[in-house]
Amino acid sequence: MSASPSSAKGRCLTATTGPRTADCPRVLASLTRHQVLWYLIAIVTGALIGLGQPVASSLATTAITPCLIALLFVTFLDIPFDAVRVSFTDMKFLGAVTLVNFLIVPLIVAGLYAIMPPAQPIILPVLIVLLTPCIDYVLVFTRSAGGDHVSLLALTPVLMLVQIILLPVYLWIILGTTAVGPIAPGPFIAALVIFILLPLGTSVVVRLLSRRSTVADRCVQSVSGSMVPMMMLTLAVIAAAQVPLIASHLSDLGGAVATFVVFAIIMTCLGAILARVLPLSVGQGRSLVFTAVTRNSLVMLPIVRAMTADGIGPSTVVAQTIVELVFMLLLVRLVPRILPDTAVSENR
Numbered sequence: 001m002s003a004s005p006s007s008a009k010g011r012c013l014t015a016t017t018g019p020r021t022a023d024c025p026r027v028l029a030s031l032t033r034h035q036v037l038w039y040l041i042a043i044v045t046g047a048l049i050g051l052g053q054p055v056a057s058s059l060a061t062t063a064i065t066p067c068l069i070a071l072l073f074v075t076f077l078d079i080p081f082d083a084v085r086v087s088f089t090d091m092k093f094l095g096a097v098t099l100v101n102f103l104i105v106p107l108i109v110a111g112l113y114a115i116m117p118p119a120q121p122i123i124l125p126v127l128i129v130l131l132t133p134c135i136d137y138v139l140v141f142t143r144s145a146g147g148d149h150v151s152l153l154a155l156t157p158v159l160m161l162v163q164i165i166l167l168p169v170y171l172w173i174i175l176g177t178t179a180v181g182p183i184a185p186g187p188f189i190a191a192l193v194i195f196i197l198l199p200l201g202t203s204v205v206v207r208l209l210s211r212r213s214t215v216a217d218r219c220v221q222s223v224s225g226s227m228v229p230m231m232m233l234t235l236a237v238i239a240a241a242q243v244p245l246i247a248s249h250l251s252d253l254g255g256a257v258a259t260f261v262v263f264a265i266i267m268t269c270l271g272a273i274l275a276r277v278l279p280l281s282v283g284q285g286r287s288l289v290f291t292a293v294t295r296n297s298l299v300m301l302p303i304v305r306a307m308t309a310d311g312i313g314p315s316t317v318v319a320q321t322i323v324e325l326v327f328m329l330l331l332v333r334l335v336p337r338i339l340p341d342t343a344v345s346e347n348r
């Protein structure tokens with residue numbers, strides 16, 4: 001995804017031999033060059049399969065977690081982990097991410113709730129999903145747009161911990177009621193272990209093995225070039241699993257979808273403005289936009305399911321996921337243009 005055609009070609013040639021070596025780099029280069037188009041095709045294809053084949057939709061639901069783990073494993077495979085340790089001590093970026101996600105976002109969400117309140121059954125799901133920043137596939141999209149996904153990875157424990165603590169507080173402030181009790185930390189911790197620690201730890205082990213084995217090194221180089229196909233598979237699986245759930249409650253979700261679209265537009269603009277104003281690197285500025293827009297929908301789904309009725313509540317969260325995926329594909333192309341290499345001050 002973030003790999004250039006030339007790097008994809010090098011990886012592919014290393015990993016293969018024989019006549020196919022000429023075909024593989026061309027395919028990977030084509031996928032990388034037109035990745036957004038292929039991602040949209042993957043979403044549409046997955047949605048059509050899910051709508052047409054209920055059994056396929058059920059299987060896709062089971063496949064979401066393994067696909068995300070594999071996608072994040074591929075993302076982490078190229079990360080220099082000394083950089084993660086250094087990034088965790090970057091107080092400027094930590095302050096910027098905290099400011100956006102835990103001060104500006106709640107203010108925007110409260111304003112949207114006041115101006116265009118959702119229908120009663122979906123108020124709680126809308127608020128829950130918009131108030132919690134993403135800790136998983138935001139890293140993949142950030143990397144695709146040339147953002148500093150390493151610095152963002154270093155902050156995932158902070159994002160997880162703070163949102164567990166503050167989500168009940170935000171809900172109490174916005175809704176003006178004590179009906180919402182403490183949010184159970186279990187799903188957040190499970191997400192951190194499954195989507196971050198597991199693929200991260202596996203990638204470290206594989207990289208250590210690659211230093212001692214030529215075969216393992218070739219496998220690492222080959223897998224590193226598979227980002228775009230892996231992302232296509234993941235998007236198709238998510239669409240196949242979740243679009244049918246939205247379709248079953250489509251008439252009730254218009255207000256929620258409008259809120260999610262407006263939120264994404266506002267946070268894209270505010271994130272870009274802050275990236276230019278704050279003393280961040282280009283990569284960190286792009287990361288700031290993605291963390292501002294991307295929400296923790298996949299982690300929030302079981303929480304919402306436990307707090308609301310099985311139908312409309314989870315459907316609301318799923319609708320946010322689909323809206324967000326479309327926006328992510330647009331931002332992969334737009335953010336590097338909004339924040340080109342000369343747009344953000346380099347204060348390293």
